[in-house]
Amino acid sequence: MQLTALVLILLGLTYAGFRMGRRRAVAVSAGRAEKLHSLPAYYGLYLVIWCALPAFALLAVWLAFETSIVTELARGTLPADQQNLPKARLNLLINDIRNLAAGDIASGQADAAIRAAGERYKSLENASFAAMAVLCIALAAGGIAVGRRRIAPVLRARNLVERTIMGFLLAASVIAVVTTIGIVLSLLFEAARFFEQVSISEFLFGLDWSPQIALRADQVASAGAFGAVPIFAGTALISAIAMAVAVPIGLLSAIYMAEYATSRVRAFAKPALEILAGIPTVVYGFFAALTIAPALRESGAHFGLSIASESALAAGLVMGIMIIPFVSSLSDDVITAVPQALREGSYGLGATRSETIIRVVLPAALPGIVGSILLAASRAIGETMIVVMAAGLTAKLTANPFEAVTTVTVQIVTLLVGDQEFDSPKTLAAFALGLALFVVTLCLNVIAFRVVQKYREVYD
Amino acid sequence: MTDPAAFSPAPALGGSSRTALRIGAGLARRRAAEKRFRAYGLTAIVLALSFLVLLLGTIFSNGYTAFSQTHLRLDIEFAQDAIDPEGKGDANALADGDYQALAKAALRKAFPEVKNRRAKRRLYKLVSGDAAYELQRMVLADPSLVGQTRTVWLTASDDIDMLRKGNVAVGLPESQRRIKDDELAWVAALDKQGAIERRFDTRFFTGGDSRDPEIAGVWGAVVGSFFTLAVTLILAFPLGVMAAVYLEEFAPSNRWTNLVEVNINNLAAVPSIVFGLLGLAVFLNFLHLPRSAPIVGGIVLALMTMPTVIIAARASLQAVPPSIREAALGIGASRLQTVTDHVLPLAMPGVLTGTIIGMARALGESAPLLMIGMVAFIVDIPKSPFDPATVLPVQVYLWADSPERAFLERTSAAIIVLLAFLIVMNLSAIILRKKLEKRW
Numbered sequence A: 001m002q003l004t005a006l007v008l009i010l011l012g013l014t015y016a017g018f019r020m021g022r023r024r025a026v027a028v029s030a031g032r033a034e035k036l037h038s039l040p041a042y043y044g045l046y047l048v049i050w051c052a053l054p055a056f057a058l059l060a061v062w063l064a065f066e067t068s069i070v071t072e073l074a075r076g077t078l079p080a081d082q083q084n085l086p087k088a089r090l091n092l093l094i095n096d097i098r099n100l101a102a103g104d105i106a107s108g109q110a111d112a113a114i115r116a117a118g119e120r121y122k123s124l125e126n127a128s129f130a131a132m133a134v135l136c137i138a139l140a141a142g143g144i145a146v147g148r149r150r151i152a153p154v155l156r157a158r159n160l161v162e163r164t165i166m167g168f169l170l171a172a173s174v175i176a177v178v179t180t181i182g183i184v185l186s187l188l189f190e191a192a193r194f195f196e197q198v199s200i201s202e203f204l205f206g207l208d209w210s211p212q213i214a215l216r217a218d219q220v221a222s223a224g225a226f227g228a229v230p231i232f233a234g235t236a237l238i239s240a241i242a243m244a245v246a247v248p249i250g251l252l253s254a255i256y257m258a259e260y261a262t263s264r265v266r267a268f269a270k271p272a273l274e275i276l277a278g279i280p281t282v283v284y285g286f287f288a289a290l291t292i293a294p295a296l297r298e299s300g301a302h303f304g305l306s307i308a309s310e311s312a313l314a315a316g317l318v319m320g321i322m323i324i325p326f327v328s329s330l331s332d333d334v335i336t337a338v339p340q341a342l343r344e345g346s347y348g349l350g351a352t353r354s355e356t357i358i359r360v361v362l363p364a365a366l367p368g369i370v371g372s373i374l375l376a377a378s379r380a381i382g383e384t385m386i387v388v389m390a391a392g393l394t395a396k397l398t399a400n401p402f403e404a405v406t407t408v409t410v411q412i413v414t415l416l417v418g419d420q421e422f423d424s425p426k427t428l429a430a431f432a433l434g435l436a437l438f439v440v441t442l443c444l445n446v447i448a449f450r451v452v453q454k455y456r457e458v459y460d
Numbered sequence B: 001m002t003d004p005a006a007f008s009p010a011p012a013l014g015g016s017s018r019t020a021l022r023i024g025a026g027l028a029r030r031r032a033a034e035k036r037f038r039a040y041g042l043t044a045i046v047l048a049l050s051f052l053v054l055l056l057g058t059i060f061s062n063g064y065t066a067f068s069q070t071h072l073r074l075d076i077e078f079a080q081d082a083i084d085p086e087g088k089g090d091a092n093a094l095a096d097g098d099y100q101a102l103a104k105a106a107l108r109k110a111f112p113e114v115k116n117r118r119a120k121r122r123l124y125k126l127v128s129g130d131a132a133y134e135l136q137r138m139v140l141a142d143p144s145l146v147g148q149t150r151t152v153w154l155t156a157s158d159d160i161d162m163l164r165k166g167n168v169a170v171g172l173p174e175s176q177r178r179i180k181d182d183e184l185a186w187v188a189a190l191d192k193q194g195a196i197e198r199r200f201d202t203r204f205f206t207g208g209d210s211r212d213p214e215i216a217g218v219w220g221a222v223v224g225s226f227f228t229l230a231v232t233l234i235l236a237f238p239l240g241v242m243a244a245v246y247l248e249e250f251a252p253s254n255r256w257t258n259l260v261e262v263n264i265n266n267l268a269a270v271p272s273i274v275f276g277l278l279g280l281a282v283f284l285n286f287l288h289l290p291r292s293a294p295i296v297g298g299i300v301l302a303l304m305t306m307p308t309v310i311i312a313a314r315a316s317l318q319a320v321p322p323s324i325r326e327a328a329l330g331i332g333a334s335r336l337q338t339v340t341d342h343v344l345p346l347a348m349p350g351v352l353t354g355t356i357i358g359m360a361r362a363l364g365e366s367a368p369l370l371m372i373g374m375v376a377f378i379v380d381i382p383k384s385p386f387d388p389a390t391v392l393p394v395q396v397y398l399w400a401d402s403p404e405r406a407f408l409e410r411t412s413a414a415i416i417v418l419l420a421f422l423i424v425m426n427l428s429a430i431i432l433r434k435k436l437e438k439r440w
Helices: A002-028 A040-075 A087-102 A112-150 A157-197 A200-205 A229-260 A263-278 A281-302 A312-337 A340-348 A353-382 A385-390 A408-416 A425-459 B014-067 B091-095 B099-110 B117-124 B131-141 B158-164 B181-192 B219-250 B255-267 B272-284 B294-319 B322-330 B335-364 B367-371 B392-400 B405-436
Strands: B068-077 B149-155 B196-200
Touching: A002 A040, A002 A112, A040 A087, A040 A112, A040 A157, A087 A112, A157 A200, A157 A425, A157 B219, A157 B255, A157 B272, A157 B294, A157 B335, A229 A263, A229 A312, A229 A353, A229 A408, A229 B014, A263 A312, A263 B014, A263 B335, A281 A312, A281 A385, A281 B014, A281 B335, A281 B392, A281 B405, A312 A353, A312 A385, A312 B014, A340 A353, A353 A425, A353 B014, A353 B272, A385 A408, A385 B367, A385 B392, A408 A425, A408 B272, A408 B367, A425 B255, A425 B272, B014 B068, B014 B405, B068 B099, B068 B158, B091 B131, B099 B117, B099 B131, B117 B181, B131 B149, B158 B181, B158 B405, B181 B196, B219 B255, B219 B294, B219 B335, B219 B392, B219 B405, B255 B294, B272 B294, B272 B367, B294 B335, B294 B367, B322 B335, B335 B392, B335 B405, B367 B392, B392 B405
Parallel strands: none
Antiparallel strands: B068 B149, B068 B196
16 A cells, blocks of 8 residues: 555654664764763654654644545536535545545446546546655654754753653543533534424424434335333433442342452452453343343243333343443442441440341441442443343333333444435434433433542541 | 340349330340342342343353354356356356356255255255355466365355254244255255265354354454454553543643543543444544444544543552652652653553453443444455444444344353453453562
């Protein structure tokens, strides 16, 4: 690939710059290295910064904007009537042009105008790459030349290099914030477009969800309804079943491991439980759909109950198994952190171990336990693969765990997987659901962290 | 503790007989409650672990059979007029030959009594649709085969494979099974001749995806996972370590730093599918990066993995005692030199352990990758991070959705491969920690 070659050339130049800077520093010190402000390697790094920073920055900016500029220029060569096509058609045309330029087969009949545009696209692309390569290499070489002239014994190379590295460290720590902002903005932006077409109150309080929309104006189909209450209810139902499984099992396991188990049992059981958290969720989904759901349906038929094969019970049950370690691990930590003096005080008054646990240890550890349960709930609400594989697709407003319900994550996946059009409310609805999911889990996480932190202050 | 009055100070043993009686009366009940409580705890652990055993047991018992594949032995006549009727003999002409006809002819010869057209069609379906390509490869590798007759082992179709593995309910009435009575008879006849056997299935490990379960393999997904994780590692490891170093060693403690910290903790708990939405909105729709490509998947997973790496790296930087820093500063190192030359190398084992665990989680992640189109049906093995690809967990998801019974065992086998990778990664993390961990 040409780009790889260019990057390799730039890296080679950078390395040459390092060697050159180091040698230059030794040379300007005229054999008296103690006259240099910094170690010679810092002068090398100084040149590396001069060489690589501008060249790679240019490369990144160029690559980011190249495609859209070249496309725009190639589009300019199309006849006027084709330029004024609706946006979707135009995109198809541009795809054809790109395919032609890449030597692939275009989807439709390629007429002369499109062929010409394809040729132009190809030549522009080549010209753009050549210009980029020349400019980047020139910038790197020029950087080396300028930086090399500046190297002198009094140059405070170490301080300059360290300040630059510090800048990079700061930038790296800001990425997490940028990611959060990116998530919020992209969700808000797309959700706002959705709410232009569907009112917020319909979305939040509507009882009917059927996102199918006619793709063409002449097609016979429902207009689509975007009331998300059945989806929220389904999510709540499955999560509630999951929590009903995970909280008792997780909490009792944590209590047993922290208070009763011998150190050997604990050393075996704790990592074994954590394996449950390490198994990919797609495996749980497969297990739920393949083993648990048919087993439930058959046993239900035994007792005269009709259990859907995509019942909320199956998905919730398996999800509960998955989040057991989230409850048990953190609860175990907070129970172990309860000061021994509290237990001894209780034993001294004649209480049995279980009485001590229920009346002394658990109340003391309660904030931490609540925190762990909230975190587990947030995990359950945001869990995707299990419900995608084991829960239903149609939104139904029911509290019956034997029926099939759908969840927020299932809807996001079904709305966005496959072909999509980014101006239909059907696709945008996924972002509105994503926003709701993000807000709810964020609230749960923040509350959980707050509760846990508050607890820590009590005994430290 | 049942009643505070029961613990009122007793002046002497004899004087407290009433209290002692009251305590004694409740004692049996309290001891029983104690035993019950303890049993609940034990039951909970046993229950959780038996779920684990059930889960793994189901997967393994369903999946291990996929590592072998049924083959049929047929006498194939490499007839000149089917392969190369014009007698050109060059590779192009040989590649165009009708190899399907060879397999069909061999099957007709093996069972000359089959005359009915429908029955014939069923007969042809004993061998996999891939058999023609197997014959083609043989001829291309050795053109002198044309005109000869050879005994060849061909891949059997998935139905026959399932039958041999005991996954077909033979007891059902004929109309309810995919495999009819005459097919059973043919298979039995082949079995009698020793012309049917199960062999270790190398194609499962070396092949790409396919619509035919008998030739579908995981290699394409493994390579896709490799490229995706490589991108994730290249991004998440250096950036995560840099962020951790800054926050732990240099950041002033003010509101801004506090915000960054809260942010990282929250980001670690954001549902993974939300990262997928971010990837779709920003990388695909805004930056126009290629769909279905490991490069985009890698970036999305890197954003997801970074908080894990940062949290682990900070914890192990914190564990390096301040005396190391003071000693380095004392002999004239700058703050950055102290970190890069002394603190970071000492913290490296912990950082690496955290990174491996983060990578293991990224390997099992599929939801965000569904959002950026890594669910396409892709037969070719990806050659670079820019080619369309899928990853192991998504392959599991795709196969789990396929209706053929044979895909069930393929899915389980793919899960076994996935779990094997995860076990290797986690074990190496544990070993690394055991070997290199320092206690100060």
